[in-house]
Amino acid sequence: MHPVKRVDPLYQQIYKRLEAEILEGKIMPGERLIDTKIASDLGVSRSPVREAFRKLERDGLLVNDEGNISVFTPTLQDAKELYQVRIGLEAIAAYWAAKNMKEDELECLSQVLIWTEQAIEQKNTQKIIALNTKFHESIITYSRNNQLKKMMDNIRSLIQICRNTIIKQYNRSDSFLAEHYSIFRALSIHEPELAAKKMEQHIQRDMKHFEDSYICQNQMESITNRGGF
């Protein structure tokens, strides 16, 4: 039978919409959100907006300072902490993926890497980012741990905000594909410990790269500022 479509309740739609707008940077970190305003903007009442706020609060995307709701403004410290958490979670994911992955799943994952190579040749940044995400998400899926998946989805959006906020432009390290391949090799020979280790090192390097971008950017700024005076 055709499953009849049922639209999400407003609070759910508003939740998703606000989440998307925050991640896109359409609503900026630090910006204060006022339920009354959002309600009238969206042409709905305050109740569903407030319920959406509560969900976003739990996600860490909104912060509640004595009733005043604003978008989470990450610090460099937050970014580092989130990367550490990510290391812990994705290492475990790689560990279990190495144990659980089937032949066809390995096939599928290797395809992602081949596409990535092509995207790099084409210098198609959008595609490179999408395929990088796909690689990491796949491994989490193949770990066959739903609780882990939920956690990672949450972390990912917080790290996303960090990237958007803390550094202006984030160019992935050019060694990332080689690292993906070494993770893949560990997975394909079903060596959990190795896969976990490689994943850990990979994210560690990504974090280092993130920090370097931050430091570099701030040096640029201070030079520019000195020039201005």
Next chain:
Amino acid sequence: MHPVKRVDPLYQQIYKRLEAEILEGKIMPGERLIDTKIASDLGVSRSPVREAFRKLERDGLLVNDEGNISVFTPTLQDAKELYQVRIGLEAIAAYWAAKNMKEDELECLSQVLIWTEQAIEQKNTQKIIALNTKFHESIITYSRNNQLKKMMDNIRSLIQICRNTIIKQYNRSDSFLAEHYSIFRALSIHEPELAAKKMEQHIQRDMKHFEDSYICQNQMESITNRGGF
């Protein structure tokens, strides 16, 4: 100056209250929660109750099945998955605690272990559980990672439900104190890798113990049931 006290809004109070009642088992897994009922029980309106629901939903304590809210009913699979996540997170916590812990913090943690020994001698179960929790929470605090702390608080309550639901009585393995000591040693000599490894093994054993309790219990049941027919 005295900071003037400001009571939490109702939705926050209700959130905490429901969370506590779910963790205590006062509200049972699978039980359906009806905002109207809870509102009138607590003598408040539906709005704050619904907002509390949204928060609990994000925590995973409540599940929303097409608008019908009920308490999360974990399966054995959920429990295993959550333990895996916990391994990933607490191993990272131990890693950073080993790097960051100060002398007085080590002193403080060793005190917890001494108290635990005493509590075991006194066979004070409540105290043993509290001190065990204290040990794990301390290490997370000493890792100085707030994001990690938030995640772990969340995981902990989910695992709590698993323990309450899936197995009737959970007796901690009697080797747990020795394991805590070996984690402590790794922390005190500031060896991150070793601390992470020891923590991983410790939680792995705890999980094994949990599974064994489950299997044992189910065998008992099936024997009892056969007897009944």
Next chain:
DNA sequence: AGATGATATACTGTATACAAAATAGATATT
């Protein structure tokens, strides 16, 4: 100008009202 006070406005938290949908009971039909 700077401090003080009065007034208006905006915002949050909560209660209540109402409509649509789901559910359960009761009654009728085959």
Next chain:
DNA sequence: AATATCTATTTTGTATACAGTATATCATCT
């Protein structure tokens, strides 16, 4: 007895109303 139909009730989702608090604006006084 099983099925179908109707009705009453419950429950969810949303809108609106209102009170208390915070914030901003402006006038007043020194």
